[in-house]
Amino acid sequence: MRDHSRAGAVNWLYAAPAMLVMAVVGLLPIGYTFGLAGEYHRLALDTRFWPVVRTTLSLTAVTVALELVLGLAVALVLWSPFPGRGLARAAVLIPWALPTAVMAMAWRWIFNADSGVMGDLLFRLGLVASPQVPWLADATSAFWAIVLADVWKTTPFMAVLLMSGLAAIPDELYEAAALDGAGPVRRFLVVTLPLLKPTIVVAVIFRAIQTFGLFDLVFVLTGGGPGGRTQTIAVYAYDVVFRYQELAYGCALVVAMALCLVLMTGLMLGAARGGSGR
Amino acid sequence: MAEVRVENIRKSFGAGRPVLEGVSFSVADGEFVSLLGPSGCGKTxxxxxxxxLEYAYSGRLSIGGREVSDVPPKDRDIAFVFQxxxxxxHLTVEENVAMGLKLRGVPAPEIARRTADAAARLGLEPLLKRRPAALSGGQRQRVALARSLVREPRVFLLDEPLSNLDAVLRERTRGELKLLFKRAKGTVVYVTHDQVEAMTMSDRVVLLHEGKIQQVGTPEDLYRRPASVFAATFLGAPPMNIVPRADAERSGLFPDLPEGDLLVGVRPEELKVGEGREAAIVVVEPVGSYTILTLDAGGAAPRAARPRTRSGGATCRVAAPSGAMHLFDAADGGRLPNP
Amino acid sequence: MRSTLRGRALFALAVAAVAAWSLAPFLWQAITSLKPAAEVAAVPVRYWPSVLDFSSYAQVFKARPFATYIWNSFVVGVGTTALTTALGVCAAYAFSRLGLPGGRAALIGILGLSLFPGTVLIVPLKMLATKAGLLNTRTGLVIAYTALNLPFAIWVLKAFFDRLPRDVEEAAWLDGLSRWQTLWRIVLPLSAPAVATTAILVFIFSWNEFLIAQTLVSRDAARTVPVGIAMLSGVTVYEVPWGQIAAAVVVTTLPVVAMVLAFQRRIVEGLTAGAVKG
Incomplete structure (x- = not known):
């Protein structure tokens, strides 16, 4: 008998145009990047490389950790229904939806050394000595400026994912825990957190991958400065290729970044699996 | 109209136990046949x-004498009513009903006539401009029926069409459906897990269990002469009492049992309450027109149906008329001839 | 838990704080953009303009090709959205319903592809675009963005198609519709919400994209808004026109803000389907 419900291989025609576009504009360039890459030995000699990797990793770790905590708080606040929730959710989503590069300009203005509002506010609060703080001229404060801007930008995404996880937890479990005498904090620890864990794992890995490849925010906000000390791997590689015109080595940096990414994702998946095996 | 012949159909999904293990039966032109069985038996x-909509791993299938195994669904001249x-x-009732005709290039005036006719037969005229979301469950079910009737197919295939209706509506619709398809003079294959639907509506019943046919026959056949323990217990409510030979003998209800390793069956409604041996009443379950008693009759714990009028007492007398007895092989559950 | 008055007040405060934090950088741009030129960089910072002054807006449109940037972003956004949605619907339907041999592996491959940061493909992409004569064209951007957004579109749409009841499609085949007709006449009308969600998100992604636009376009004729804004600067480095930048930021982000306010629910659904399903 012939199978009328699924004609099999012929149906690939439906997916063919999409697959073709992704293959030519996605897969092919990725492969080609590997092909272009060379001068790998320079990675070992490059005094810029390891600081850049370290900056990228710290940025990833700090940003994702802060996002997780804030995202969880936002999700808990905006999850249950209340009058005006739609509007509140929309307000929270706005940072996620705004163009990163454009908002990076906005942050540059906020962190402006002469008339930036950040310095003025902190001065008024008595936290800094002068309203004129050259935030972006100092490596440490520039790093934290990037962290702040990225956390602001991507916490909504984290919150949305966590809200979907919260929505999947049945109310009965909270009710059962409450009947067992658990207060709000205990309910959060024994019901919410364990059941939210799969969502947290997915969200953290997803965000870590994105932060690790961060380009536009750093490129526009600090330009990698001061003196290249806030460069992420992506920004550094871009500079090597397009400013110094060193194609082979730039691509080697990109390849190194991709491998780091795969390694990092693997480690995180492993840790998540090991954690749940306990 | 047409006859449907199913020959040695086999089917499995993936590596597990086959869903259908060589099923054969035929439905005569204009006949109403139910495929009856518990969920997972392969009837759907x-x-x-x-x-x-599915393809068989092997076997043959013909409709009206034409082999249709390789014919696409739309050209098999069948109508299917989904559960x-x-x-x-996104279409109105009228568009829903007319879709099949439109795609087959039926001229517009005829579509209008046939749609109106089907709508009239199912009382859908006031609903024609509505969308399905604005209909009740019963109304949707009638639209689904109209959609199949309007096609005037050679065979109607119905997949548990009443299972989403509430009990009262289901009861009423059973009779209407039977009449509807009798008038349409259609060959009908009707899938159900509800024995009452199968018994009341069908000319014949195909009883399926774990991918195999257990019995094919008229509802009366299946009730009077169940071919297996499965058939005996699946049909009838409350189900037939089945006890091993030893217990049956000890109960004293069945005096002349033949030799051999067998199971003895008797339907609760055929046990005579009020005569015979004394038995303790363990559980009393009134269901309205009659009362179900669970008795302790020395080894066997049969259930019996007692008319509503009589009541009370911790014991009663019970007897099994000789004609009411069914015998089954204890090894394979098959029916054995009565002595 | 929010039954007591104090509890309610605290909750309202939390919501307000979350909303304020999300909107503050944007609002600060809006305020800056409405200041007269003399007050923009005033020291100390002025928190409210003495008069509402729209000259920054006039300037950014008059003195710079900002209208062209917006038009380019719009054209690229619409083109990308249309192409991605059309190709994505066909592919997602095939993956969801047509039993493609090797379909699962392909889907996972697509997901893996989409996790790589854009940096991995920009160098070859630029070469490819040069060869194809698509450098400095909006078409080039549309094709690149389509490839980048297809994985997301396919995953979201497939998740939706998977949830649609199959029996309606089966009824359509029995009625005599072909696969292709079933897709366009039955499945698509039923999937309008998912298609709309996908389209909204793809448009936002495209509107916001920076790295590829920066790499493939170096002329004003095809430049999009994010790159245009990041490049806004004065005659010298010390003369950054912050008022104009703020005006440009507001004009660029306002459509996105409007979309978020209008489609908050769909965006949340789309993000959840796209990320969690993966």
């Missing part, structure tokens, strides 16, 4: 194979 898969009705949510 079988119906979908007849429709062409959840499968109405197009």
């Amino acid at each position: 898969t079988l119906l979908r194979i007849i429709a062409g 959840n009705y499968a109405l197009y949510p």
Whole structure:
């Protein structure tokens, strides 16, 4: 008998145009990047490389950790229904939806050394000595400026994912825990957190991958400065290729970044699996 | 109209136990046949194979004498009524009913005439301009039926069409359906897990269990002469009492049992309450027109049905008329001839 | 838990704080953009303009090709959205319903592809675009963005198609519709919400994209808004026109803000389907 419900291989025609576009504009360039890459030995000699990797990793770790905590708080606040929730959710989503590069300009203005509002506010609060703080001229404060801007930008995404996880937890479990005498904090620890864990794992890995490849925010906000000390791997590689015109080595940096990414994702998946095996 | 022949159909999904293990039966022109069985017995898969929505691993299938195994569903000249009705949510009732005709290039005036006719037969005229979301469950079910009737197919295939209706509506619709298809003079294959539907509506019943046919026959056949322990217990409510030979003998209800390793069956409603041996009443379950008693009759714990009028007492007398006895092989559950 | 008055007040405060934090950088741009030129960089910072002054807006449109940037972003956004949605619907339907041999592996491959940061493909992409004569064209951007957004579109749409009841489609085949007709006449009308969600998100992604636009376009004729804004600067480095930048930021982000306010629910659904399903 012939199978009328699924004609099999012929149906690939439906997916063919999409697959073709992704293959030519996605897969092919990725492969080609590997092909272009060379001068790998320079990675070992490059005094810029390891600081850049370290900056990228710290940025990833700090940003994702802060996002997780804030995202969880936002999700808990905006999850249950209340009058005006739609509007509140929309307000929270706005940072996620705004163009990163454009908002990076906005942050540059906020962190402006002469008339930036950040310095003025902190001065008024008595936290800094002068309203004129050259935030972006100092490596440490520039790093934290990037962290702040990225956390602001991507916490909504984290919150949305966590809200979907919260929505999947049945109310009965909270009710059962409450009947067992658990207060709000205990309910959060024994019901919410364990059941939210799969969502947290997915969200953290997803965000870590994105932060690790961060380009536009750093490129526009600090330009990698001061003196290249806030460069992420992506920004550094871009500079090597397009400013110094060193194609082979730039691509080697990109390849190194991709491998780091795969390694990092693997480690995180492993840790998540090991954690749940306990 | 047409005859449906199913020959040695086999089907499995993946590596597990086959869903259908060589099923054969035929439905005569204009006959109403139910495929009856518990969930997972393969009845819906079988119906979908007849429709062409699934394909069989092997076997032959013909409709009206034409081999249709390789014919696409739309050209098999069948109509299918889905369990959840499968109405197009974005089209009106009228468009839903007319869709099949339109796609077959039926001229517009004829579409209008046939749609109106089907709508009239199912009382859908006031609903024609509505969308499915604005209909009740019963109304949706009638639209699904109208959609099949309007096609005037040679065979109607129905997949548990009443299972989403409430009990009262289901009761009423049973009779209407039977009449509807009798008038349409259609060959009908009707899938159900509800023995009452199968018994009341069908000319014949195909009883399926774990991918195999247990018995094919008229409802009366299946009730009077169940071919297996499965058939005996699946049909009838409360189900037939089945006890091993030793217990049956000890109870004293069945005096002349033949030798051999067998199971003895007797339907609760055929046990005579008020005569015979004394038995303790363990549980009393009044169901309205009669009362179900669970008795302790020395080894056997049969259930018996007692007319509502009589009541009370911790014991009663019970007897099994000789004609009421069914015998089954303890090894394979098959029916044995009565002595 | 929010039954007491104090509890309610605290909750309202939390919501307000979350909303304020999300909107503050944007609002600060809006305020800056409405200041007269003399007050923009005033020291100390002025928190409210003495008069509402729209000259920054006039300037950014008059003195710079900002209208062209917006038009380019719009054209690229619409083109990308249309192409991605059309190709994505066909592919997602095939993956969801047509039993493609090797379909699962392909889907996972697509997901893996989409996790790589854009940096991995820009160098070859630029070469490819040069060869194809698509450098400095909006078409080039549309094709690149389509490839980048297809994985997301396919995953979201497939998740939706998977949830649609199959029996309606089966009824359509029995009625005599072909696969292709079933897709366009039955499945698509039923999937309008998912298609709309996908389209909204793809448009936002495209509107916001920076790295590829920066790499493939170096002329004003095809430049999009994010790159245009990041490049806004004065005659010298010390003369950054912050008022104009703020005006440009507001004009660029306002459509996105409007979309978020209008489609908050769909965006949340789309993000959840796209990320969690993966």
